Amino acid sequence: MKGKIKVFSRFVNTTKETRALANRQSKSLNQNYLLRFLLRRNDKLDEILIFVTSNSKIMTTKILIIGACGQIGTELTMKLRSIYGNENVIASDIRKLNTDIVNNGIFEVVNALDYNQIEHLVEHYQITDVYLMAALLSATAEKNPAFAWDLNMNSLFHVLNLAKAKKIKKIFWPSSIAVFGPTTPRENTPQYTIMEPTTVYGISKQTGERWCEYYHHQYGVDVRSIRYPGLISWTTEPGGGTTDYAVDIYHKALKDEKYECFLSEDTKLPMMYMNDAIRATVEIMQAKAEDIKIRSSYNLAGISFTPAEIAKEIKKYIPNFSISYKPDFRQKIADSWPASIDDSRARTDWSWKHQFEIDVMTEVMLENLRK
Numbered sequence: 001m002k003g004k005i006k007v008f009s010r011f012v013n014t015t016k017e018t019r020a021l022a023n024r025q026s027k028s029l030n031q032n033y034l035l036r037f038l039l040r041r042n043d044k045l046d047e048i049l050i051f052v053t054s055n056s057k058i059m060t061t062k063i064l065i066i067g068a069c070g071q072i073g074t075e076l077t078m079k080l081r082s083i084y085g086n087e088n089v090i091a092s093d094i095r096k097l098n099t100d101i102v103n104n105g106i107f108e109v110v111n112a113l114d115y116n117q118i119e120h121l122v123e124h125y126q127i128t129d130v131y132l133m134a135a136l137l138s139a140t141a142e143k144n145p146a147f148a149w150d151l152n153m154n155s156l157f158h159v160l161n162l163a164k165a166k167k168i169k170k171i172f173w174p175s176s177i178a179v180f181g182p183t184t185p186r187e188n189t190p191q192y193t194i195m196e197p198t199t200v201y202g203i204s205k206q207t208g209e210r211w212c213e214y215y216h217h218q219y220g221v222d223v224r225s226i227r228y229p230g231l232i233s234w235t236t237e238p239g240g241g242t243t244d245y246a247v248d249i250y251h252k253a254l255k256d257e258k259y260e261c262f263l264s265e266d267t268k269l270p271m272m273y274m275n276d277a278i279r280a281t282v283e284i285m286q287a288k289a290e291d292i293k294i295r296s297s298y299n300l301a302g303i304s305f306t307p308a309e310i311a312k313e314i315k316k317y318i319p320n321f322s323i324s325y326k327p328d329f330r331q332k333i334a335d336s337w338p339a340s341i342d343d344s345r346a347r348t349d350w351s352w353k354h355q356f357e358i359d360v361m362t363e364v365m366l367e368n369l370r371k
C-alpha cells in the first residue's frame with residue numbers, strides 16, 4: 001500500500017457517538033479507505049480506526065496483454081500470471097487463438113486498433129500496466145505495408161494516449177533489431193548508430209521508438225522497450241518473421257530429418273531463447289523508473305548464429321539431419337539486419353544478462369518438441 005496513512009483515532013470501548021464521527025469523517029474523504037481493527041485487551045474491546053486518505057491507493061499491479069495469443073504473448077502471459085496471479089493478468093487478442101491462454105485465466109477479445117475497446121478494458125479491470133504485443137511482423141508486413149503501418153503505429157498511439165491521460169501507469173512495447181538497416185555497422189551494433197531501416201516493419205518500429213521517447217519526455221509516460229532479436233521457442237509457432245527458420249528447423253529436424261532453409265547458410269543474425277526474452281521483459285518492467293535511462297528502446301543480445309551453425313548443433317542429437325538452402329524474399333530483409341548486438345546499456349542500466357547459449361537451447365528445444 002502506498003500513500004499517506006493517517007491513524008484517525010483509537011477508541012476504547014467504542015461508543016455510538018465515536019462511531020458516528022468516524023462514519024462522517026469516512027464519507028467526507030473522497031475515495032478513502034477505512035480500516036477497522038478490534039483488539040481485546042484485559043477483557044476490554046479496543047477499536048482502532050485507520051483512515052487512508054484520498055491521495056492514497058492500494059497499489060495492485062493489474063496487467064492487460066494485447067496480442068496475448070502470439071509467439072511471445074503466450075509465454076509472457078503464463079509468466080505474468082505466475083508472478084502476479086491469474087486475477088491480475090488480463091490476456092486479450094483479436095481472436096481466441098490459444099486455448100491455454102483463453103481457458104486458464106481472464107481473456108477478452110479486443111481489437112488493438114479500437115481505442116474505445118482498450119479504454120473499456122482498462123477502466124473495467126482498473127489496469128495499471130499494458131503490454132502491447134499485437135503487431136504485423138517483418139515478413140508478413142512486407143506483403144501488406146499499409147496495414148502493417150496502420151496496426152503497428154495506431155495500436156501504439158492508443159496505448160500511449162491512455163498513459164498520457166493517466167488511465168494507465170506503465171507500458172511495455174517491443175521494438176526489434178529491424179530498426180537497423182544496411183548502413184548500420186553489422187557486428188556488435190551499438191545502441192546509438194545509423195538507423196536506416198528498409199522494411200515497413202523496421203520503419204514502424206523505429207518510428208514507434210521515437211514516439212515512445214517523445215511521450216516520455218513531453219508527458220512523463222512510463223514506457224519501456226526492448227529491441228528483441230529473433231526469438232526461439234517450442235510452445236508456439238512463430239508469427240511471420242524473418243528469423244522464423246530458427247524455430248521451423250527444429251520441428252522439421254524431428255519430423256523429416258531434413259530442412260530447406262529460406263536464408264543462406266552464412267546469414268548470421270542475433271537470436272535469443274524465449275525464456276531469456278521473457279525474463280528481460282519482466283526485469284525491465286520491474287526495474288526502478290530512474291534506472292530506465294533509455295526511453296526509445298534498449299539493444300538486447302543473446303546469441304548470434306548462422307543456419308549452418310544451428311544445423312551443426314542439431315546434428316549432435318539427430319545425426320542423419322540434413323539442411324539445404326533456398327533463399328527467398330526474406331534473405332534481403334536478413335541482409336539488412338545486424339549480425340550481432342552490443343547490449344551493454346541494458347547490462348549497465350538494469351542488470352540484464354542472457355543465460356541460454358546455442359547448445360543448451362538446442363537440447364531444450366528438441367527435448368520439449370519430442371514430448
Ligand code: NAD
Pocket residue numbers: 066067068069070071072073092093094095097110111112113132133134135136137151174175176177227228229230231232237238239240241243
Ligand atoms: P505474433 O504474430 O506471434 O503475435 C501477435 C499477436 O497479436 C497474435 O496473437 C495476433 O492475433 C495478435 N493481433 C494481431 N492483430 C491484432 C489486433 N488488431 N488486435 C489484437 N491482437 C492482434 O508476434 P510475436 O512474435 O508474439 O511478437 C510480439 C511483438 O514482439 C511484436 O510487436 C513484434 O514486432 C515484436 N517482436 C517479435 C520478435 C520475434 O522474434 N517473435 C522479434 C522482435 C520483435
